[in-house]
Structures are given as C-alpha cells and as structure tokens.
Amino acid sequence: MVSRRSGAAAIPRAGHRSRARDAPFAIPFAISSRSQQGEAVERIGFVGLGTMGSSMAKNLLAAGAALTVWNRTPGRTAELTAAGADEVPSPAEVAARSDVIVICVSDTPDVEAVLFGPDGLAQGLREGSLVVDCSTISPSATREFARRLAGRGVGMVDAPVSGGSEGARLGTLTVFVGGSDVDVARAMPVLQAVGKTITHMGESGSGQAAKAVNQVMISGMYLGVAEGLVLGMKAGLDPARLVGALSGGAAQSWVLANRSGNMIEDRYPLGFRVSLHRKDLGIALELAESLGIDLPVAGLTARLEDELVAEGHAGEDMSVLAKAIRARARQG
Numbered sequence: 001m002v003s004r005r006s007g008a009a010a011i012p013r014a015g016h017r018s019r020a021r022d023a024p025f026a027i028p029f030a031i032s033s034r035s036q037q038g039e040a041v042e043r044i045g046f047v048g049l050g051t052m053g054s055s056m057a058k059n060l061l062a063a064g065a066a067l068t069v070w071n072r073t074p075g076r077t078a079e080l081t082a083a084g085a086d087e088v089p090s091p092a093e094v095a096a097r098s099d100v101i102v103i104c105v106s107d108t109p110d111v112e113a114v115l116f117g118p119d120g121l122a123q124g125l126r127e128g129s130l131v132v133d134c135s136t137i138s139p140s141a142t143r144e145f146a147r148r149l150a151g152r153g154v155g156m157v158d159a160p161v162s163g164g165s166e167g168a169r170l171g172t173l174t175v176f177v178g179g180s181d182v183d184v185a186r187a188m189p190v191l192q193a194v195g196k197t198i199t200h201m202g203e204s205g206s207g208q209a210a211k212a213v214n215q216v217m218i219s220g221m222y223l224g225v226a227e228g229l230v231l232g233m234k235a236g237l238d239p240a241r242l243v244g245a246l247s248g249g250a251a252q253s254w255v256l257a258n259r260s261g262n263m264i265e266d267r268y269p270l271g272f273r274v275s276l277h278r279k280d281l282g283i284a285l286e287l288a289e290s291l292g293i294d295l296p297v298a299g300l301t302a303r304l305e306d307e308l309v310a311e312g313h314a315g316e317d318m319s320v321l322a323k324a325i326r327a328r329a330r331q332g
Contacts, residue, residue: 043068044190045098047091047114047121048135049076051270052161053104055168056134056194060102061085063193068097072105091115095124100190101131107279108137115145127153132187134175134194136160136280139205139212139287142178146204155183158204159191160211164272166258172196176214178207212284215277219301221255226322229263230329239264255319263322268313274321275314278305 046057049071057080061067067085069077070093077087088094091114095101101121103114111133116122121131131149133142133156146156157179167173173195177184184200191198201210228251232242243260246252262268281302288295304324313320 041066042099042186042189043097045069045094045101046085046104047071047094047101048104048110049080050104050106051165052134052168054080055165056102056104056161056173057085058083059168059171060190060193065190065193068094070094090119090123091121092119092123095121095126095129097124099129100187101125101129102134102190103131104134106135106276108141108283111135111137111145112141116148122149122152125149125152125154130155130157130183130186132157132159132190134159134161136211136215136276136283137208138283139178139208142208143205146179155180155186156204157183157187158207159187160207161195162211162214163195165270167196168194174214175199176201176207176210178202178204178209180204208283209287212280212287215280216284216288216295216298218255218277219281220297221253222259222318222321223297223301223304223325225253225255225260226263226319226325229260230322230325233264234329259317259319262317262319266323266326268316268320268323270315271317271319273315274305274308274318277318278302278309281305 044060044065045068046053046060047070049057049069054076057067057069061080061083067080069080069085069087070089070091071077077085081087086097088097103111105111105114114120115131125131131154142158149156157177159175159177161168161173161175163173171194175191175195175198177187177191177198177200179187180203188198199210201207228246229239229242233239243256246256259271281298284298285295285302288298301321304321305318308314308320308324313323
C-alpha cells in the first residue's frame with residue numbers, strides 16, 4: 001500500500017485505531033489532549049535527533065504533534081524545545097510520556113540500547129504503546145526486537161527512510177514499512193508527517209529488507225554517475241554541458257541531478273554520510289549472503305567506501321565515491 005502525504009493527521013489513541021488507507025488523512029494533529037472529533041490524541045515521543053531525526057521531529061511539531069524528545073548527544077534539542085517540544089533526560093521518560101515513540105538512530109546496537117538498555121524505552125513503555133523505528137538496521141534483529149516488545153504488549157513498526165537530509169527537511173522521505181496491518185495503520189499519521197511515499201511492504205522486518213534493496217541500488221547509481229563523469233572530464237568534455245545532455249536521456253537520475261555538482265567540483269558537503277551507507281551495505285550484504293546471493297556491484301562499493309573511510313572521508317556525503325574513481329583515473 002502506498003500513501004501520499006498532503007498533510008499530517010490526528011492520531012487516535014489505542015482502542016481507536018483506524019485502518020491504513022490510500023487517501024491522505026485530513027485532520028491535523030491536535031496539540032491539546034483532544035482532537036477536533038473529541039477523541040484522545042496520541043502523544044508522540046522522538047528518540048535520536050541527528051541530521052535526519054532533528055528534521056523529522058521538526059516536521060512532526062509543524063504538523064501540531066505534542067512531542068517529547070531525547071538525544072544521546074546534548075545540544076541538539078534547543079530549536080525543538082523553542083518550538084514547543086518537551087526534552088526529558090532518558091528514553092524511559094520519553095516512553096512514560098508518549099503513546100507512539102519514533103526512533104531514529106544509527107545502527108542495530110544503538111536501537112537495542114535505546115530499547116532495552118539502562119533507562120531504555122522498555123523501562124517506561126506501557127501496554128498498548130507503539131514503537132516506530134525509522135533507523136536502518138538488520139531485518140532479523142528487527143523481528144527479534146518486535147517479538148520482545150510484543151511480549152510486553154507493545155507494538156513495533158519498522159519504517160526506515162530514504163531521501164537524505166533534503167527529504168527529511170522537506171518532509172518528502174520515502175518510507176519502507178514493516179509490521180502488522182493494525183500497527184501500521186496506527187503509525188501512518190506519524191509517517192505522513194515526515195514522508196511522501198509510504199509503502200507497507202509486509203510483516204515485521206520487511207521494511208528493513210526493502211531499505212537494504214534501496215541501498216544496494218543506489219550503490220550502482222552513485223558509481224555509475226561517478227565513473228561516467230570522470231570518463232567525460234578525462235575525454236575533455238565540459239562537465240556541466242555533459243550533465244545537461246545526460247539529464248534529457250536514459251541516464252537521468254536523482255543522483256545525477258542532485259550529486260553531480262559535488263562530483264564535478266570534488267567537494268562533498270554532508271548529505272548522507274559515506275560511513276552510514278557503508279553500514280547499510282553491510283546489512284544488505286549479510287542479507288544477501290544468508291540468501292545465497294552474490295552482489296558484485298554492492299561488494300565493490302563497500303570496498304571503495306572502506307578505502308574512503310580509512311582515508312578520513314567517513315563524514316562526507318557518499319558522492320565522495322567519485323574521489324575514489326578520480327584517484328584511479330590519475331593512476332591510469
């Protein structure tokens with residue numbers, strides 16, 4: 001199921017769960033404890049306010065959500081609290097004050113720590129709560145976390161996102177969703193506040209598996225654009241004119257439109273860290289290995305990203321792959 005966002009929605013509390021649907025929700029979040037129809041409104045928690053999470057939380061606030069936030073690194077909450085969010089000292093406190101809790105952290109161990117570690121969400125979760133994990137982590141770990149939470153009467157939806165910092169800021173993220181129909185329907189208004197294309201892929205872990213496919217595909221796109229541009233520049237072509245010509249044909253892509261400038265200028269300001277994509281590729285390659293599948297392009301990308309991380313480029317945008325291609329062109 002794919003839903004398009006045209007505005008955020010009121011979130012009924014557990015016991016008033018609406019079914020997921022294709023048409024956008026029409027009623028904005030109510031900041032008070034009651035919606036326009038008199039139903040109790042879900043209180044939203046948000047854990048993890050990095051590059052993606054902070055923008056997603058801002059969009060929830062802009063939609064009118066009553067928001068409680070926590071971040072491991074201090075100093076990330078000032079803008080959110082100024083806009084009306086409540087900051088608390090631990091994930092457990094976020095859970096105690098919230099009905100639906102969104103997680104957006106870096107890796108599988110981080111999600112496990114936020115859920116089940118000291119002062120983790122599990123310490124404050126009540127029966128009937130819902131966890132929505134927008135991190136990109138292992139599908140098998142996701143299923144295990146969901147099983148553990150279900151034992152406490154808590155639902156879980158995996159909802160990893162794609163679209164980079166631009167999509168997070170604009171609220172146009174693509175969201176791959178896994179979980180039960182009922183839990184996904186309950187999560188949908190939150191997801192519509194942060195994303196544009198929202199697809200329920202199937203049971204728990206399916207969203208993470210779909211995100212792994214996404215990360216494999218963009219590996220080839222980034223490498224293809226990098227190799228093509230380096231080839232064109234080596235051949236003496238004007239790169240800006242070349243991009244203009246390519247944009248009118250089959251080579252057109254988001255990467256060409258949005259990251260070719262980085263590759264031409266050999267400057268890679270942060271959009272999506274190469275270290276995070278390398279982490280995501282590790283998840284995808286593990287999944288492929290478990291299924292007996294060889295992914296040669298993803299494997300090559302992983303090796304190139306390992307080189308870039310070792311050379312100190314871990315924090316740059318993943319279009320820095322072009323630097324590895326440039327280096328090989330100079331050696332040739």
